[in-house]
Amino acid sequence: xxxxxxxxxxxxxxxxxxxxxxxxxxxxxxxxxxxxxxxxxxxxxxxxxxxxxxxxxxxxxxxxxxxxxxxxxxxxxxxxxxxxxxxxxxxxxxxxxxxxxxxxxxxxxxxxxxxxxxxxxxxxxxxxxxxxxxxxxxxxxxxxxxxxxxxxxxxxxxxxxxxxxxxxxxxxxxxxxxxxxxxxxxxxxxxxxxxxxxxxxxxxxxxxxxxxxxxxxx
Amino acid sequence: xxxxxxxxxxxxxxxxxxxxxxxxxxxxxxxxxxxxxxxxxxxxxxxxxxxxxxxxxxxxxxxxxxxxxxxxxxxxxxxxxxxxxxxxxxxxxxxxxxxxxxxxxxxxxxxxxxxxxxxxxxxxxxxxxxxxxxxxxxxxxxxxxxxxxxxxxxxxxxxxxxxxxxxxxxxxxxxxxxxxxxxxxxxxxxxxxxxxxxxxxxxxxxx
Amino acid sequence: xxxxxxxxxxxxxxxxxxxxxxxxxxxxxxxxxxxxxxxxxxxxxxxxxxxxxxxxxxxxxxxxxxxxxxxxxxxxxxxxxxxxxxxxxxxxxxxxxxxxxxxxxxxxxxxxxxxxxxxxxxxxxxxxxxxxxxxxxxxxxxxxxxxxxxxxxxxxxxxxxxxxxxxxxxxxxxxxxxxxxxxxxxxxxxxxxxxxxxxxxxxxxxxxxxxxxxxxxxxxxxxxxxxxxxxxxxxxxxxxxxxxxxxxxxxxxxxxxxx
Numbered sequence: 001x002x003x004x005x006x007x008x009x010x011x012x013x014x015x016x017x018x019x020x021x022x023x024x025x026x027x028x029x030x031x032x033x034x035x036x037x038x039x040x041x042x043x044x045x046x047x048x049x050x051x052x053x054x055x056x057x058x059x060x061x062x063x064x065x066x067x068x069x070x071x072x073x074x075x076x077x078x079x080x081x082x083x084x085x086x087x088x089x090x091x092x093x094x095x096x097x098x099x100x101x102x103x104x105x106x107x108x109x110x111x112x113x114x115x116x117x118x119x120x121x122x123x124x125x126x127x128x129x130x131x132x133x134x135x136x137x138x139x140x141x142x143x144x145x146x147x148x149x150x151x152x153x154x155x156x157x158x159x160x161x162x163x164x165x166x167x168x169x170x171x172x173x174x175x176x177x178x179x180x181x182x183x184x185x186x187x188x189x190x191x192x193x194x195x196x197x198x199x200x201x202x203x204x205x206x207x208x209x210x211x212x213x214x215x216x217x218x
Numbered sequence: 219x220x221x222x223x224x225x226x227x228x229x230x231x232x233x234x235x236x237x238x239x240x241x242x243x244x245x246x247x248x249x250x251x252x253x254x255x256x257x258x259x260x261x262x263x264x265x266x267x268x269x270x271x272x273x274x275x276x277x278x279x280x281x282x283x284x285x286x287x288x289x290x291x292x293x294x295x296x297x298x299x300x301x302x303x304x305x306x307x308x309x310x311x312x313x314x315x316x317x318x319x320x321x322x323x324x325x326x327x328x329x330x331x332x333x334x335x336x337x338x339x340x341x342x343x344x345x346x347x348x349x350x351x352x353x354x355x356x357x358x359x360x361x362x363x364x365x366x367x368x369x370x371x372x373x374x375x376x377x378x379x380x381x382x383x384x385x386x387x388x389x390x391x392x393x394x395x396x397x398x399x400x401x402x403x404x405x406x407x408x409x410x411x412x413x414x415x416x417x418x419x420x421x422x423x424x425x
Numbered sequence: 426x427x428x429x430x431x432x433x434x435x436x437x438x439x440x441x442x443x444x445x446x447x448x449x450x451x452x453x454x455x456x457x458x459x460x461x462x463x464x465x466x467x468x469x470x471x472x473x474x475x476x477x478x479x480x481x482x483x484x485x486x487x488x489x490x491x492x493x494x495x496x497x498x499x500x501x502x503x504x505x506x507x508x509x510x511x512x513x514x515x516x517x518x519x520x521x522x523x524x525x526x527x528x529x530x531x532x533x534x535x536x537x538x539x540x541x542x543x544x545x546x547x548x549x550x551x552x553x554x555x556x557x558x559x560x561x562x563x564x565x566x567x568x569x570x571x572x573x574x575x576x577x578x579x580x581x582x583x584x585x586x587x588x589x590x591x592x593x594x595x596x597x598x599x600x601x602x603x604x605x606x607x608x609x610x611x612x613x614x615x616x617x618x619x620x621x622x623x624x625x626x627x628x629x630x631x632x633x634x635x636x637x638x639x640x641x642x643x644x645x646x647x648x649x650x651x652x653x654x655x656x657x658x659x660x661x662x663x664x665x666x667x668x669x670x671x672x673x674x675x676x677x678x679x680x681x682x683x684x
Contacts, residue, residue, distance in 0.1 A: 003308035007297070014296035075290025079347075082267045082286045083309045144588065148581050152571050161567055162585065165560040166592045169599040176603060193602070197595065208588050215580040218229075218270045231574045233663055410667075418434055418510050419657040420664070 001085065001093050008097035022059040022102045023109060029055040030113045041118045048117035049127060049178030055113075056106045056131060057167055060138045063102055064163065065156040067094050067146040068213070077150070081217055087210035095136075095143040095206070103135030119182065126181030130191060134174040137198035141166045144205050147212035169197055220244045221283070221355050221386055226275035227410065228258065228265040234273055235261055237410040241403055243386045245354070248377065248397050251390040253405030259390035260289065262405065263357045266388065285351035287358045291344040295333035299324055299343055302332060307350045318346040321376045322369075337364040345373060349380075356380060356387040362395075370395070432509035434653050441646045448646070452639035459485075459633025467625050479537045481630060485637035487530035490558060493523025493641060497565070498590050501583035511649065513579035514656070516586065517569055518648035522641060524562040531555055550600040557596045561589045575656065 033051050037043055071077040080090050110131050114124060145163035149155035173194035177187045222242035227234055236258040243249045251259045264270045268281025293302060303315045303324075319325050322342040332340060341364050348356055356377070362370050374395045377387055381397075389395070430436050463481035470477040500516035503509055534552065535545040546552065568585055572578035 003305050007294075007301075007305050010301070011294055011296055073290075074294070075288045075292035076294070078264075078267075078269060078286065078288050078290075079292045079306075080309075081269055082281065082284065083306075084282065084311065085309055148568065148585060149571070151577070154571070158564075158567055158571055161560075162564045165557055165564060165596075166589070168557055169592065169595045172596075172599045172603050190602075193599075205588070208584055212581055212584050215577055215584070218577065232576055232659075233667075419653065419660045 001089050004080075004085065004090065004093045005097055008094065009100060012097065012101045022062050023105045025062055026055050026059040026106055026109060027113065029058065030116055033117065044118040045120055045182070048114060048119040049123060049175050049182060051117060052110055052114060052119070052127060053131075053171055053175040053178065056103075056110070056135065057138065057164075057171055059106055060098075060102050060135065060142060061160055061163065063098065064142040064146050065149070065159050067098055067143055068150040069146070069155065072150045072216075077213070078217065081213070087213050088206045091143055091147065091206040091209035091213065092202075094146075095140045095202075095209075098143060099136050099139035103131075103139050107131040107135060119178075122184055123178050123182035126187040126191065127178040130174040130177045130187075130194065133191060133195045133198055134170050137170045137194070137201045138167060140198075140201045140205050141170075144209045144212065147209040147216065150213065151216045170194060173197070219354070220278060221388075222278045223266070224276045224278075226262075226265065226277065227273040228261045228270060229273050230258070230261045230270075234410045236265075236405070236408045239275070239408045243355070243388060243401075245384045245386050246381050248381060248387040248389060248400040250395075250397075250400050250402045251388060251405055252392070252402055257405045257409065259405050260359050263359050263388065263390060266355075266357050279355060283353055284355045284357050285348050285353040287345060287348055287356070287361060289359050289363070291340050292347075293332045293340055293344055296331060298329050298331050299335070300328040302343060303346060303350060306347045310351045310353075312350050312352045314352075315350060318349040321349055321379065322346040322372055338366055338369055341365055342369055342372070345376070349376065354385050356385065356389070358387065358389045358391075360390055360392075362391055362393055429507070429509070432503075432507070432511050434511055434657075437511045438650060438653060441650055445643060445646050445650075448639060448643045452636055452643050455632050455636030455639055457636075459629050459631075459636050463626070463629035463633060467629060470626075474540075476537060476540045477626070479533050480626070481633045483530060483533040483537060484630060485634040486526045486533065487555070488634060489637050489641045490523055490526040490530050490555065492638070493519050493526060494558065494561070494586075494590070494593070496645070497523065497586055501586040504579055505583050505587075510579075510656070511653065513583065514652040515645060515649045516583070517579070518652055519641075519645045520562055520566050520569070522644045522648070524559070524566065526637075526641070527555060527559045527562060531559065550597075550603070553600045554593075554597045557600075558593060561593055565589065575659075 030051065033047075034044060037047065068077060071080065081087060107128060111124060111128055114127055119127065142159075142163055145159045145166070146155075148162060149159050152158060173190040177190040177194065180187045180190065220242055221244075223239055225237075226239040227237040228239070229235065239262060241249060251262065253259055261270070263286065265272050266277070266281070267284045267286035269286070297305070300315070303318055307313060307315050307318075319328065322345060324339075324343060324346055327335065327339060327343075332343065335343065341361075345358075345361055348358075361373060365373060370393070374397060377389070377395065377397060380387065431440055460481055464478050467478070469475045497516040497519050500512045500519070504513040504516065531552075534555075538547070539545050565582055565585060568582050569578055572581060
């Protein structure tokens, strides 16, 4: 598993697009929103939690179809499936690699971008903590979507349709935590609920992902 | 140990393409699969490797005995030769990348990225992976594609070494590898017949 | 005989052919009775006026929108566990029906909401849940359409249906947490045995709900029959192709004589 993780990270760094693309997209989205809604700082502060979370979600979505597609096309996935490593472990490792290249940089970038959107300082801990706890779920769920569509030519569009409804609960609790933080309310409940979703997804979804991969390789 | 299949039926997509496949390979032996394009060589090899579950029939070995080499090389353009081999060695829990490098004469290419290799060199790298798997039965799909004469000889030597070490091999190929006493199996004879390709949606149409 | 004999396509075709006409007539009668009675022979509500009568479309379609997904979930499980083709095809057949029911529920809800709440749409938990259900239906149908190998498509959509059900349920409770909402409580709470709808409105509503249920079953049977016929056609075509190629490749001499 560690070997696979290291290989995936090396590929993401050397091929480009892994680290950079999602992050750049997130940045551009956060810069574009003020142009759309106007520079009024009160309005921006109000919608900032939602923008940051939706932006993180879309940035995550951007690199999902690469998780298995490249390995499927060049035959590596066949070889991994015949290797002693169970596909469940492959699925978990792929999700972890996706999180390190996408979720983690997004979490780190959220604080400065929050400043850009005039997010109240009180909301910052809930936002960053929420992203740190919630983005793993986004990667795990996304990996499942990628496994469903791996054999398809036009999988990229379909993956958004399949994955976005599954992202709903995470988005809802995550943005809610940040919003409550901004209003000075208790943020523990939504954060805990979201952590529950992340933990349950991480524990259970790799089995569904591996099953979908096996079905696709047949 | 003997690797054998009894009345194996394999599917490709929704259709059963092979049926009644029966063969046996002992340790130290090689079996050459022949048959025209589309006759099901790849289907059979994928079935042996456990990628496609068999529709019916039985195998005397588990997919964990099989090292599968597909048509595609399965290489990453951004990794070097040494990194690729080390990665697969770790996945398979072996440490013998030197043997693999020597068998396919890859020492001089160790630090080259895969994208800078020629097609034949890539092929050699992907075949070198087989040695790292440490598995007994090699299931190879057209292994000699884009190899030149000397590389084919290298490959044949690697197969012979593997056989001499108690391994076995099932190889789909059209060229003569010069493997003495390798049995040949014509896949064409196993093409699934209608009666075997049982389709629940044809029940009424058949009755 | 066990219930599984109906999982055989031939048996299913025979039984459904026998069931379908009666079921369709019964469904039409129930829906017509419920709607005509509800629309023309019930008094106007003293507060809501005649707008309340949309309930005879809204409630049954909402009910069937959820039940259709439940039916797909059960059918998917049966396919994954017992590999009965009819089950997978029934799930495939139910999805568009469920989608239409969801759209009817959303549309009638919006039309009803405008005079009552002064808005066509509000991000109320129930409304939002239905919108999410709508997206799940879309994704499920799109995945079926996208995959060419039929058995693989059945496998993958079943897995999606399973995972989707868990997340749909999760979303259902998540939106409660998020917004308390305008929507009234359940019209027909089963558990408490009490009703928030008076008898004059309730009897035609029951007719309408039963009618929609029967309509759903009839539509799914009809669509499953179509799917089975289409699969049979594909199987026949494949066999014909196989028969054609069997004659051809044996004529040229084999390029590699067996040693």
